[in-house]
Amino acid sequence: MTELASEPVPDREVSMTVNGRPCRVRCEDRHLLVEVLREQLRLKGTHAGCLNGDCGSCTVELDGQPVKSCLVLAAAADGAEIITLEGVAQRRELDPVQQAFWDNDGFQCGFCLPGQIFATRWLLARDAEPADAVIREALAGNICRCTGYQSIVESVRAAAAGLRGEASR
Structure with missing residues (x-):
């Protein structure tokens, strides 16, 4: 039987702007964006749910579009602009969409919130x-x-x- 030599897994440096801040991380080619955001950048608002794109709890905005970060390799985000749930609020005030979810009990445990917020922002x-x-x-x-x-x-x-300047119905 031939034994396969185990070679070190190459890692790479990935540069991205996350929530307006430039950052560099080192990761293996196989690492998912959700893993890098949560484990290296400590952005826990991006949840790791199903890890196959079904639940939406890992949704972030990548170069202006909502994506499920469990379906994106971190290396593919090199040079990207990423907004996580932590980056939606401005100057410590909730974004109008976040405020509407708060005011209307649009969440309970909050696990699905990233997907709901980013889908709503994209829609509106x-x-x-x-x-x-x-x-x-x-x-x-x-x-x-x-x-x-x-x-x-x-x-x-x-x-x-609210975004139209009207009181909610």
């Missing part, structure tokens, strides 16, 4: 007054085990109204 940047069916479709890639989704839809409606 493209549709200022989405119908409930459109809201539900936009949130479809996120699993919540606590709320039953109605309060999440109400939160999205309230965020949309």
Whole structure:
């Protein structure tokens, strides 16, 4: 029987801007972005849920688009601009979407919150007054085990109204 020589796993330096701050990390080619964000950068708002792209709890904004960070190799994010849930709030004030979720009980345990927040921000940047069916479709890639989704839809409606300068209905 031939024994395979074990060679050291090469690692690489990856540069990215996370929540407005330039940073460099060393990682193996196989490391996922969610792992680097949580373990090396200590950004625990990005949750590692299913690790196969189903639940949405690891969602971040990568170069302006929401992505599930469990499906992105960290090396592929070299040179990218990333916003995590911790980077959504500005000057220690909640973003209007975060505030709407807070005000309308759009979360309970908060595990699904990254996916819900980033999907809502993406939707409302493209549709200022989405119908409930459109809201539900936009949130479809996120699993919540606590709320039953109605309060999440109400939160999205309230965020949309707030961003339009109206009181929520």
